[in-house]
Amino acid sequence: MTGSGFGTLSSVKLLTAAALIAISSGAVVGLSVGYVVHYSAPSTRTFYLFDGTLPFSERTFYNIPHDTFVPDTITVDKGDHVIIHYINIEDVSESHTFTMDMPYKFDATVYGNATQQGVVATYPNVGNIVLSQGQNATITFTANWAGTFRYYCVIHQPTMTGYLVVIG
Amino acid sequence: MEALNDLKLLRWSAVALLLVTGMIDLFYGNSFAGFYENLWYVMGGIYIFAALVIASNIEPHFSQLTVFAYALFLWSVWATVALETGTGLDVVAYADKAVEAVLAVNMLLLFRSSRTSVIR
Numbered sequence: 001m002t003g004s005g006f007g008t009l010s011s012v013k014l015l016t017a018a019a020l021i022a023i024s025s026g027a028v029v030g031l032s033v034g035y036v037v038h039y040s041a042p043s044t045r046t047f048y049l050f051d052g053t054l055p056f057s058e059r060t061f062y063n064i065p066h067d068t069f070v071p072d073t074i075t076v077d078k079g080d081h082v083i084i085h086y087i088n089i090e091d092v093s094e095s096h097t098f099t100m101d102m103p104y105k106f107d108a109t110v111y112g113n114a115t116q117q118g119v120v121a122t123y124p125n126v127g128n129i130v131l132s133q134g135q136n137a138t139i140t141f142t143a144n145w146a147g148t149f150r151y152y153c154v155i156h157q158p159t160m161t162g163y164l165v166v167i168g
Numbered sequence: 169m170e171a172l173n174d175l176k177l178l179r180w181s182a183v184a185l186l187l188v189t190g191m192i193d194l195f196y197g198n199s200f201a202g203f204y205e206n207l208w209y210v211m212g213g214i215y216i217f218a219a220l221v222i223a224s225n226i227e228p229h230f231s232q233l234t235v236f237a238y239a240l241f242l243w244s245v246w247a248t249v250a251l252e253t254g255t256g257l258d259v260v261a262y263a264d265k266a267v268e269a270v271l272a273v274n275m276l277l278l279f280r281s282s283r284t285s286v287i288r
Contacts, residue, residue: 011280014233022237026244033245034252042255079255144199 042079042142047071049086051096054159065156067096072161078146078168087136096156098139099128101149104164106141128154178278183223185271186235190215192264199260211242228282236275239268 052070076082086098100106108129112118113136123129131137146168153160190212197208218238221231246265250256 011283015236015276015279018233018237019240022240023244026241027248029241030245030248031252034249 042077042081044081044083045076046083047074047085049074049084049098049162050089051153051160065159067153067156067160069151069153069160069162073163073165074151075165075167076143078143078166080143080166082139082141082143082164084139085136086131086139088131088133090133093133095130095132096153096160097128097130098137098151099154100141100151100164102127103145104141104149106139108137108139110135110137175278175281178274178281179222179225182232182235182271182274182278183219185267185274186215186219186222189239189264189267189271190219192260192267196260196264214238229279232275232279232282236272236279239272239275243268243272 050070052068054066054068056066074082074084084098088094088096090096098108105125105127107125108123110120110123110129110131112120113134120135129137129139143164143166146166149164149166151162151164193208193212193215197206197212218231218235222228222235243265246256246261250261
């Protein structure tokens with residue numbers, strides 16, 4: 001090292017040179033990555049989710065439920081903060097759950113009616129909630145894992161199933 | 169004697185900081201990174217490898233200067249990417265970069281102390 005001049009330079013000069021090279025090359029790499037990747041920063045995405053009905057009577061069609069989720073696909077980017085307003089719009093007394101595949105869990109506030117007045121219950125970090133007719137829930141979570149994950153009603157399987165698509 | 173103790177303290181605190189930063193990087197890659205998670209694993213792996221090198225005191229002047237430059241390089245990359253894209257602006261990244269900044273100062277002091285002790 002001494003022969004190459006490393007040992008003869010003062011510590012201050014060596015540290016200054018190393019710092020300048022490191023910071024400037026880091027800035028070049030960082031700017032290049034930012035330019036090439038065009039990555040959009042995580043944002044808050046809001047969705048409205050309802051229960052829907054397929055056009056048949058579940059009593060006459062092999063006992064398959066006719067309930068569905070509308071929409072049945074929610075697509076977000078990894079890291080996004082997701083807010084889902086889930087409303088049970090049944091015209092009869094029928095409950096639905098909102099259940100998510102692991103590893104996803106969510107915070108939920110359940111309201112007594114669609115105007116979001118009268119909090120019925122709050123659920124921190126759960127994987128499943130139940131909504132009675134007319135109730136609605138505000139569901140929030142951060143899309144930390146990329147992939148495709150089900151959200152579904154455990155009462156009305158297999159038709160009442162949707163997919164959370166997280167693009168990583 | 170006191171200088172040697174200071175040197176030891178700086179070296180082992182650098183090892184601790186390198187291990188902490190490495191572990192945070194691995195954790196970040198696993199749980200938080202919005203894209204290019206594998207890069208975080210590589211960065212964390214290099215930090216843990218550097219901790220072993222600094223602990224073993226192999227080519228101390230070269231390795232200390234290299235780790236100092238590496239910490240500043242990653243800090244600079246993070247800052248420019250964050251400014252340009254808005255990514256990596258979360259609590260874990262802030263903690264990681266705070267430890268990295270302390271590590272850079274630690275390596276600077278260690279490098280200066282170890283060179284001074286050799287000159288003496």
